[in-house]
Amino acid sequence: MSTPNAAVELIRQSIERHPDKVAYFCGERALSYAELNLASRRFALLLRERGIVAGERVVVALPDCLSFPVAFLGCLLAGTVAVAAGSALADDDLAHVIADSGARLLVSHAEHASRHAALCPGLAQVVCDDLGPTQEAPSCVDGFLPYHPSAEDFAYMLYTSGSTGRPKGIPHRHTSLLVPCDLMGRSVLGITGDDVIFSTSKLSFCYGLLNSLSFALRFGATAVLLPGKPDVLSILHVIEQRSPSIFFSVPTVFRQIILSCAEPKLKFPMRLCCSAGEALPPLLFHEWLRLTGMEIIDGIGASELSHHFICNPPGRAVAGSAGMVVPGYRVRLVDDADNDVPSGSEGNLLVSGETGAPFYWNLPELSRTTMRPDGFIRTGDIFLEKDGYYFHRGRSDDMIKVDAQWVSPLVVEDVLRGHPAVADCAVAAVTIGALARPGAFIVPAAGFESSPELVRELKELVRSRLPDHMCPARFRFMTNLPRTSTGKVRRCCLREQTPSPTKPE
Known part of the structure; x- marks a missing residue:
């Protein structure tokens, strides 16, 4: 059974309707949908010229600059598996990702290329600047045919260690980049082509990848990228410069913004402020609401499930809650004997959905304990449900x-x-x-x-x-x-x- 190529589907409508619209801002630079389409296809041809074939892994070790979506989409168009590693990994962790994934090629930024090359001598490398490859890529894409994946083909892989441990690979199929756009982006957040999206979470994490790549491109919106560390001054500068309508971040950043501002009220252009990564403290929710007049839409997702599966509905957010089950996902709370717990009782969170990863890369034993035969994934989180809202009580190993x-x-x-x-x-x-x-x-x-x-x-x-x-x-x-x-x-x-x-x- 075949499935759409996510890279094609994400930008197809925008190429047809408004090719000159800005897809990405990064600093003072902009990349239109037409430019993104051409650059990603040229990158795909470059991979084919280098002998990288469908199914092989390509590690994308780039910061959040314009070359990241170019390289990531180019990998998908060529049928290779984009391993989104980012540029902030420690050398030991990056070397582990390269070796564990069996990567055939490494994509590095010019600032890190020499250091990265020394990690794995002999590994093929493509060096990029902020815009794309520094070496000559094929200029003509006439007749280029994107790879047509099967339903079982992998599109990308993320490496995550949670709060501890060696990074573990989580492979995802093309649908994991597309399905959350409908389930979460459209149905919960109401994203449209009029939105400007700014995510402080990086493209190498599931939260940032879906926010800045899938949501932005699928709806023909514009995303703003921040290559460096998301410190408060940089974040506030982007907000002032680009006036995002949707701001995705984490509780630590919301707290830092509050502490950095001496004004009695904060005026921001956003229509939605969203949080994930860890539980949002109720006091932080209320203080942000008091200062800005906006809720923080908290939710929870996991790299194993691509994006959020529980989220607060805008306008009905409950302080201290991760929200309600996102339609399209199934959730169970069970005790240690795998029995469903009653409403109001704490239980282990199990989640099932179309975006679930089938296994961990090269970790069969962990896969068996996490990805259950019944289709549910054991998240390792303890939750309590009350009146349809779910409240995070911590990680099971933190209790x-x-x-x-x-x-x-x-x-x-x-x-x-x-x-x-x-x-x-x-x-x-x-x-x-x-x-x-x-x-x-x-x-x-x-x-x-x-x-x-x-x-x-x-x-x-x-x-x-x-x-x-x-x-x-x-x-x-x-x-x-x-x-x-x-x-x-x-x-x-x-x-x-x-x-x-x-x-x-």
Whole structure:
């Protein structure tokens, strides 16, 4: 059975209707749909000239510049599997991705080309600048025929390590770039060709790839790319310069924007602000709403399922909730014996949908435990459902068992963030004697310092709101929390921290 080539389908209508419309802005540069179509087809011909055939893997180790969508779409047009690695991977991780994927070719930015080439001597390489390949690509694409995939052919692969571990490959078929456009982009977010999309999440992550590539191109919208680190000044500059109507980001960035602004109200051009990556704290939701007049549309997805499968509906977002099931997906909450739990009870989240990855690359044992025979994927998340809304209680391996009762770090963190001395915080298991107990890792707000008095206040706050077994047994004050490149707290690193004896207990 055949299936449409996603690269063709994503831009087909725009090429027919408005070829000169801007598909991408990056800094002061722009790339129209016609230019994107030509450049990606030339890239596909370049791959064929280099002897790369359908099904072989091509690692795209580029920053979020105009050459990324050119190379990514070009890979799909040639029938090769685009391994979206980005340019921020550590050398060891990039070398692992290249070796594990069995890549035949590496696409590098000129700034990193020499270093990347040294990682895998002998591997074929295409070097790009911000616009496309620096070497001569075929100029004539007349008669070029895009690869016509079967339903089983892979289009792209992402590597993810979650919050810890070696990056693992997740292959996806062409439909995983197209189906979320209808299920999420159109039905939930109402994206149209009039939208300007800005995502701080990079194209090498599932959230950023669907936001900046699939959603933007499928609906004939315009996307804005930010090649460098998404710091607050750069983000605010893009918002002022390009007036995006949809802003995709993560809780850490929303928090940083709030903390960086001294104005009593913030005026932004967006019609939608969306969050993912980790649970959005209710206090952050309410503060953003107070400052901007806009909800943050929180949702949850996974690299294994391409994009969101649970999301808040715009206009009906519930603080602290990841939202409702996106139509087209099936969700179950089960106990450890695989029995469905009743509404209002915590359970392990299982998700099934057309965009589910069939397995992890080269990891058959992990695939068997995650991708179930019944079509459901075990996400590793603990959720609670109430009135159709789903509330994230943490990762299953982050939960802390205290006196035969489970403690959700997120619940304790939400309470701690209610204290004015807490700018940010995370809760993770610490060992006292031979027992696991909640430990609180606090980033103090400006003007506050660690002290026994502050620890007593924080303990009293938690005990006034939660059962005693959920009260942190230790507090440690930190300058920053360890996070992944996508903004998720690395609780595994916190669990390895040994609280200093000089700090208040």
